[in-house]
Amino acid sequence: MSGRIVFFTGAGVSAESGIPTWRSGDDGVWKTEDPNRVCNINNYFKCHDEALAFYNQRQEIYSKCQPNAAHYAVAQLQREFPNDVYCITQNVDDLFERAGCVDVDHLHGSFDTMKCLNCGNEWDIEKTKIYTKSDYCPECKSNKVKPGIIMFGENAPKYTQLIDFCYNLNADDTVVVIGTSFDVIPYQWVAGKVKHGEPPFRILCNLEKNYSISTWVFDKVIYGKITEHIDEIVQIVKERKLKR
Ligand code: NAD
Numbered sequence: 001m002s003g004r005i006v007f008f009t010g011a012g013v014s015a016e017s018g019i020p021t022w023r024s025g026d027d028g029v030w031k032t033e034d035p036n037r038v039c040n041i042n043n044y045f046k047c048h049d050e051a052l053a054f055y056n057q058r059q060e061i062y063s064k065c066q067p068n069a070a071h072y073a074v075a076q077l078q079r080e081f082p083n084d085v086y087c088i089t090q091n092v093d094d095l096f097e098r099a100g101c102v103d104v105d106h107l108h109g110s111f112d113t114m115k116c117l118n119c120g121n122e123w124d125i126e127k128t129k130i131y132t133k134s135d136y137c138p139e140c141k142s143n144k145v146k147p148g149i150i151m152f153g154e155n156a157p158k159y160t161q162l163i164d165f166c167y168n169l170n171a172d173d174t175v176v177v178i179g180t181s182f183d184v185i186p187y188q189w190v191a192g193k194v195k196h197g198e199p200p201f202r203i204l205c206n207l208e209k210n211y212s213i214s215t216w217v218f219d220k221v222i223y224g225k226i227t228e229h230i231d232e233i234v235q236i237v238k239e240r241k242l243k244r
């Protein structure tokens, strides 16, 4: 397999849609919330009211936001090159889906499901659902249930798949990284060594320089707002695709 276009995105891709990023900017979520309280599974039930309020508030913010040019561009590329464009995101919002993207891989889960910590059951819920203390598992009736997003202290089952997928990319492929500090997922998982030959062509677009990312592993580094650079990125990936 080759000629794949892989988008790997973080909170920054949704920033211009009005969703605060985790750490950057004046409105970063952690400037107002302590991640070790509301978003840590070990504390989740200890501060249940606060955590439910936090997630309900997230849901409300997300539902009012609209996809931006970057989400739409990925969807358009998927239509132009069916099966060759991969959309992998750390985000839990659904802006890629609402822009028309298919098979969005949410590494940290989404608000589409709930999970039972008692029996492991996971079930679909309406996006408009408001989380309450009386939520319970339809299988075992336990109320040890939580939104289907991966919290700190929980396993992220998709990480192994991600590492394997990126390790098996090749020089014909293109990886486009948008809007991530790589604080949660190490950049080496996405832009590290590959199994055979030369690595894929790698593009990074972040708002500003982050000294923990070794930018030399990227062939093109862009600092600026993604909506102002997405056309340039699309042009590069298309040129590479059509040159093959
Ligand atoms: P982060 O907040 O740590 O980093 C955001 C990155 O995006 C920074 O590197 C910043 O330079 C860049 N950025 C900000 N605005 C940008 C713009 N307009 N254009 C281009 N780049 C921009 O986010 P992260 O690395 O994704 O990691 C944190 C975790 O936060 C993830 O696990 C994710 O699940 C979670 N998160 C998700 C959402 C969401 O679903 N939209 C929002 C906040 C946090």
Ligand code: ZN
Binding pocket: 116, 117, 118, 119, 120, 121, 137, 138, 139, 140, 141, 142
């Ligand atoms: Zn259960």
